[in-house]
Amino acid sequence: MLVLPLLAFLVVSFVLPIGSMLTRSFGDSTVADILPRTAAALRSWDGKGRPPFSAYSALADDLSRANRTGQIGKVATRMNFERAGMRSLLIKTAREAHGFVPPYAQAFNQVDLQWSDPEVWGALRHASAFTSAGYYVSAMDQTRKADGMWVPKPEEEQIYLTLFARTLVVAAGVTALCFLLGYPLAYYIAHLDERRRNLVLILVLLPFWTSLLVRTTAWIALLQTNGVVNDVIASVAGEGARMALIHNMTGTIIAMTHILLPFMILPTYSVMLSVPPSLKRAAVSLGAPPWTAFWRVYFPMTLPGAAAGGLLVFILALGYYITPALVGGRTGQLISNMIEFHMKTSLNWGLAAALGGLLLAAVLVLYVFYARLVGMNRLRLG
Amino acid sequence: MADKPKRWDQTSLEAGVNRWFAYGVLFFLIAPLLVVIPLSFNAEPYFSFTDKMLTLQPDGFSLRWYRDIAENPQWLEAMRNSVIIGLCSTALATVLGTLAAMGLARSNMPFRDFFMALLISPLIVPIVISAAGMYFFYSTIGLAQTTLGIILAHTALGVPFVVITMTATLSGFDNNLIRASASLGANPVTTFFRVTLPLVAPGMISGALFAFAASFDEVVTVLFLGGPEQRTIPRQMWSGIREQISPTILAVATLLIVFSTLLLLTVEMLRRWNAPVKAQ
Numbered sequence: 001m002l003v004l005p006l007l008a009f010l011v012v013s014f015v016l017p018i019g020s021m022l023t024r025s026f027g028d029s030t031v032a033d034i035l036p037r038t039a040a041a042l043r044s045w046d047g048k049g050r051p052p053f054s055a056y057s058a059l060a061d062d063l064s065r066a067n068r069t070g071q072i073g074k075v076a077t078r079m080n081f082e083r084a085g086m087r088s089l090l091i092k093t094a095r096e097a098h099g100f101v102p103p104y105a106q107a108f109n110q111v112d113l114q115w116s117d118p119e120v121w122g123a124l125r126h127a128s129a130f131t132s133a134g135y136y137v138s139a140m141d142q143t144r145k146a147d148g149m150w151v152p153k154p155e156e157e158q159i160y161l162t163l164f165a166r167t168l169v170v171a172a173g174v175t176a177l178c179f180l181l182g183y184p185l186a187y188y189i190a191h192l193d194e195r196r197r198n199l200v201l202i203l204v205l206l207p208f209w210t211s212l213l214v215r216t217t218a219w220i221a222l223l224q225t226n227g228v229v230n231d232v233i234a235s236v237a238g239e240g241a242r243m244a245l246i247h248n249m250t251g252t253i254i255a256m257t258h259i260l261l262p263f264m265i266l267p268t269y270s271v272m273l274s275v276p277p278s279l280k281r282a283a284v285s286l287g288a289p290p291w292t293a294f295w296r297v298y299f300p301m302t303l304p305g306a307a308a309g310g311l312l313v314f315i316l317a318l319g320y321y322i323t324p325a326l327v328g329g330r331t332g333q334l335i336s337n338m339i340e341f342h343m344k345t346s347l348n349w350g351l352a353a354a355l356g357g358l359l360l361a362a363v364l365v366l367y368v369f370y371a372r373l374v375g376m377n378r379l380r381l382g
Numbered sequence: 383m384a385d386k387p388k389r390w391d392q393t394s395l396e397a398g399v400n401r402w403f404a405y406g407v408l409f410f411l412i413a414p415l416l417v418v419i420p421l422s423f424n425a426e427p428y429f430s431f432t433d434k435m436l437t438l439q440p441d442g443f444s445l446r447w448y449r450d451i452a453e454n455p456q457w458l459e460a461m462r463n464s465v466i467i468g469l470c471s472t473a474l475a476t477v478l479g480t481l482a483a484m485g486l487a488r489s490n491m492p493f494r495d496f497f498m499a500l501l502i503s504p505l506i507v508p509i510v511i512s513a514a515g516m517y518f519f520y521s522t523i524g525l526a527q528t529t530l531g532i533i534l535a536h537t538a539l540g541v542p543f544v545v546i547t548m549t550a551t552l553s554g555f556d557n558n559l560i561r562a563s564a565s566l567g568a569n570p571v572t573t574f575f576r577v578t579l580p581l582v583a584p585g586m587i588s589g590a591l592f593a594f595a596a597s598f599d600e601v602v603t604v605l606f607l608g609g610p611e612q613r614t615i616p617r618q619m620w621s622g623i624r625e626q627i628s629p630t631i632l633a634v635a636t637l638l639i640v641f642s643t644l645l646l647l648t649v650e651m652l653r654r655w656n657a658p659v660k661a662q
Contacts, residue, residue, distance in 0.1 A: 002485030003497055006478040006541060014504055014538040017519030018511060181407045188404035200408065202650065207411050209642040211599040213619045214635040218414035220623065221421055221429040221632065228417055231430055261411060319508020321602060326623050336510040343514050356511045367499070367506050376498040
C-alpha cells in the first residue's frame with residue numbers, strides 16, 4: 001500500500017508522458033483533419049495504378065479550403081515529413097486550386113507534373129490513415145511505395161541506421177574501455193587494507209558525484225586544440241603534433257568512458273570483496289601457477305560483478321545525450337542527439353517519437369535482462 | 383569485514399604492474415577535476431595554463447572569473463532557481479521514495495521485482511525520451527515553462543536514488559524492533575517516528591542528497607520544459623559551453639566540485655553511522 005503514492009506519481013509524471021509521446025510515432029490526424037474528403041477518397045484506393053478520379057476532385061476541394069483557412073502550411077509541413085518536396089508542391093497547388101475545373105487530373109498536372117506520379121498520391125494515402133507506421137519506416141531508412149511496399153533508401157541517405165549502428169558501436173566501445181580500465185582498478189582496491197581502501201574509494205566516488213556538466217567542461221579544457229593535453233603533446237613532439245581530440249568521436253568516447261567508469265568499478269569491486277581469498281590460495285597449493293589460479297578460479301567468480309557493471313554502462317551509454325552534444329562535434333553525435341534535433345529543430349515530432357520508441361525498446365529489453373541477471377536488489381549507489 | 387582479504391600470493395611483478403595500472407586509472411578519473419581548479423584562477427580568458435601560471439607568477443592568477451559570477455545577475459538567479467527546484471523535488475522524492483521503499487521491504491509484497499524495476503526506470507530510460515514525453519504531456523496540462531513542471535520532472539528523476547538507498551538500508555533493518563515497540567503499546571505512527579525513522583535516517587539523508595545532486599545537475603528536462611524564467615546553474619553552464627565559452631564556466635565548475643566533495647564526504651560519514659544498524 002505504501003508504494004501506491006509513488007506509483008501514482010510516477011505513472012502520471014513519467015510513464016503516461018512517455019506513453020503519450022510514443023503514440024505520436026504511429027501517425028497523427030493532421031492530414032485526415034485538414035484534407036478529409038481526400039482521405040476518404042484515397043481510402044478506397046489500394047495504391048496500385050492510378051488513384052481514383054474522385055481523389056482529384058476531393059483534393060482540389062480540400063486544398064482550396066485549406067488555402068482559405070490558412071491551414072495549408074500545417075498539412076504541407078506534415079506531408080513533407082512523409083515525402084521530401086511535398087511542402088512546396090502542396091502550397092503551390094493550393095494557391096491555384098480554387099480555379100481548378102474538370103478534368104481535374106489535367107488541372108493538377110498543369111500546375112506540376114509531379115501529380116502524375118502515383119507515389120505522391122501514395123504518400124497522401126499513407127499519411128491520411130488513422131494509424132500509420134510511416135515514421136518507423138523513415139526511422140529505419142526505408143521509403144514506402146504507394147501500395148505499401150517497404151524499399152530501403154539509397155545508401156547515402158541512410159542516416160538513421162548509420163546513427164543507430166554508431167550508437168551501438170560507441171556504447172560497446174565505452175563498455176569495453178570501462179572494463180579494461182575498471183577491472184584492474186577494482187582488483188587493486190579490493191586487495192588494499194581497509195583504511196587505504198576507503199581513501200581510494202573516495203577518489204572513485206568523487207567523479208561519480210561531480211556534476212556531469214563539470215566533468216564535460218573539464219574534458220573540453222583538457223582536450224581542445226590549445227588545451228592542456230595538446231600543450232603537453234606539443235612540448236614533447238612539437239607544435240605540429242597537436243591532435244583533434246575533441247568535437248569528434250574521440251572526444252565523445254574519452255569523456256563518456258570517464259563519466260561511466262565508476263558504474264563499472266563499484267559493482268565489480270563489491271563482488272571481488274565477497275570472493276574468499278582462500279580459494280586462490282587453494283588453487284595455488286594444488287599446483288596452479290598464479291596466472292592460472294586467477295584466470296580459472298578468481299576471474300569466473302568476479303565475472304557477475306563485471307557483467308552487472310558492464311550491462312549498466314552499456315544501457316546508460318545507449319541513451320547518452322549531454323556529453324555527445326557538447327564534445328561530439330559533427331561526427332560524435334549519437335541517436336539521442338538526433339531525437340533532440342527532430343524534437344526542437346526540425347519539429348518532426350512523429351519521427352522523433354519513432355526514433356525514441358526504437359531506442360526505448362532496446363534499452364528496456366536490456367533493462368529486463370539486467371533485472372533478471374543481476375536482480376533489482378543488487379543495485380547500489382557507491 | 384570479518385576476514386580481511388589479504389594480498390594473494392602474486393608474483394611481485396604482477397602486483398607491481400597492476401598497482402601502476404591502477405594508479406594510472408585513478409589519475410584518469412581524478413586529474414580532469416583537479417586541472418579545472420587552477421585553471422579557474424587564470425588571469426587570461428584561456429582554457430589552458432599560461433606561461434605566467436606555469437612559472438607561478440602571482441599576476442598570472444586572478445579571481446576575476448569568480449567576481450564575474452558574483453556580479454552577474456543571471457548566475458545568481460540561476461543559483462536561486464537551482465536551489466529552489468532542488469529542495470522541492472528532493473523533499474517530494476524523499477517522502478514518496480521512503481514510503482515506497484518501506485512498502486517494498488515487506489516480504490508479502492506481490493510483484494515486488496516488477497514494482498522495483500518500474501520505480502527505478504527513470505534512471506534507466508534515456509533522458510531525452512523522458513524529457514520529450516514530459517514536454518508534450520506537461521504542455522497539454524499547462525505545466526510547461528513553469529517551475530512546478532521542472533520540480534515534478536526532477537522528482538521523478540530523483541526517486542530511484544531514494545528508493546535504491548532506502549531499500550538497501552531497510553534490508554538491514556530488524557523488524558523485531560517494530561514488533562517490540564507495538565507490544566509496548568506504541569501505535570504505528572509513534573513507532574515510525576520514534577523507532578524506525580531514527581534508525582533509517584542516515585540512509586534516508588543519503589538518498590535525499592543523491593536526489594538533490596541529481597536535480598542540481600539536471601539540464602535536459604530544464605532545456606525541454608523550462609522557459610526563460612527557469613534558468614538553472616546547469617542550464618547556464620550548458621549555454622555557456624555551447625555559446626561563449628569563458629573561464630567563468632571553470633570558476634562555476636570549481637565551486638561545484640567543492641560542493642560535490644562536501645556532499646560525498648557527508649554521505650560517506652552517514653554510511654559509517656549507518657553501519658552498526660546494518661550489522662544487526
